[in-house]
Amino acid sequence: MKNLFFILLLLCNTGFAQVNITKGLKAYYPFNGNANDASGNNNNPVFNNATLTSDRIGNPNSAYHFNGINTYIQIPNNPSLNFGNQVTLAVWVRPTGFYYDICHASSIILKGTADYYPGNYALRFDDALFTGSKGCSGDPLTDSVHLNFRGTGTSQIPYTPYIKKNQWYSLVYTNDGTTAKLYVDCELKYAINFKETFTNNDDLLFGKTNDPIFPFWLNADIDDVRIYDRALNTNEIFALCKEEKKKDTNKAPEPVKAPFIDTIKTSTTPKETPLEKRNNELVKQITVEHDSVSVTLYDNGEIDGDSVTLIYNNKIITTHQRLSDKPITFNLKVEPGNNRNELVMYAENLGSIPPNTALMVIYDGKKRYELNISSTKDSNGVVAFRLKE
Known part of the structure; x- marks a missing residue:
């Protein structure tokens, strides 16, 4: 049994060495002092009144807080944010409250409309799975202890543990063209048959929907939002949900004394080693x-x-x-x-x-x-x- 465990561990480690969490990355928001897109696709916000706050390991001004009343981030619609039949949404989120209004939902990420119309992609948390989708009865939210995260293409069965306030969660939602999957803290919570094309004419929103009747205001902190035009594999998903935010890779690096090579000043070539032609x-x-x-x-x-x-x-x-x-x-x-x-x-x-x-x-x-x-x-x-x- 010990030998089998060692082999499985070795295989897992080998898989992690081959992950590529930049392939297909169309938008990336590390929230290091601002809300700009760090993917190189220039999907930057045109509106942002959320508040900078500390991230999951305590770095100041490295995540955004949404107050559940009127704060959100809006990114204009762009061809790079519209996909075929595959998508991955990844985010770290810390709920700090719940939405108390008709339809008990809190919108984390949405491109589309409040209802799951064709072409939408979204992440939210609500009591729909626990109540059998009766959260839009018009009654105020009275049960705030049976909420689940879910994405476009969702299970109808609640899962545990339910969401706790003031706790950071890693969420990764994928759709490979056939199956929608949701991972919470590296654990697969559901996998259902859901075919969709993720293209629409709406802006990308963090913290609310674009429906004035059902705005689903978010009361939470969010960090490290990643959006892909493909479904990440299991090893890539685990690499994201196990990732700790590192100052070195998420902030502009300070010049170091060694090793440091400045080609502006270097006039001579280091001692050459014979290199093969490749x-x-x-x-x-x-x-x-x-x-x-x-x-x-x-x-x-x-x-x-x-x-x-x-x-x-x-x-x-x-x-x-x-x-x-x-x-x-x-x-x-x-x-x-x-x-x-x-x-x-x-x-x-x-x-x-x-x-x-x-x-x-x-x-x-x-x-x-x-x-x-x-x-x-x-x-x-x-x-x-x-x-x-």
Whole structure:
């Protein structure tokens, strides 16, 4: 039995090393001092009167509080927020009160309308599962201890434990084109057959609906909202719901003394190590607004001994960099014109869990990009920068 448990644990750890929580990410709101979209898709709010508050591990001004009366965040409709038949919604939420009005619901995320019309996607909490959908009888909410979280495509059976106030929860809702699933704190609460296309002409709202009769005002703190155009797999879901918010990856990194490479000042190449000729595979090309960007690398997933050489514009800028949960931060000068400005990650080894993978966090001024980049013995991961004209 012990051997079987060890094998299962090893398989689980191996799966976590391969997660990619940036693929298909269309909107990401880490709420680090503002409500801007950090996915690179510019889905920024046009209205926000929610209040900054502490996040789930106590960092100040790193989450938003909604007062349940009149506060909300509104993001304009955009093609990047409309999807086919797959979607994932992920958020951390701490209910601080319940909605006391006809229809006992509290809206966390909504793109669509208050009713679950075709094309909607949403997350809310209410007593509908416990009352058999009788929460819209017009009676004030009297039972506030049997509330469940649910999403577009929902079970009709209540689940336990019920929601408690002033407690942080991780919510992940997915639909893979056939099945809608809801995870609360990494635990699957329901999975039902629900086919839908997640496209509509409405704005994205946090904290309320767009229906003046049924506004479903949210009384809660929320943090780390992520919206994907695909259904995350189990390993990716667990990576999100187990994630602790790290200051290093969610705030613009401060320059560090070592290791730190500033290509503006570097005129000589570090001692070169013979490198094999490999294919370069472009992960992403980013158009930046500043002529210098900050880049931070971490090991992506389990720390397994990955070591890399970094090459920028055909020059080796550093070698034998061991990837870990500690940041490796450096600045890169972005040349104007049609220059490609390519950053190449060359795998010196594949670690104990191939391939060699890294989480790359890029800051162009206050704009943040988060990428997963991998390299093998046959190919190098490449990120290209182009200076906006």
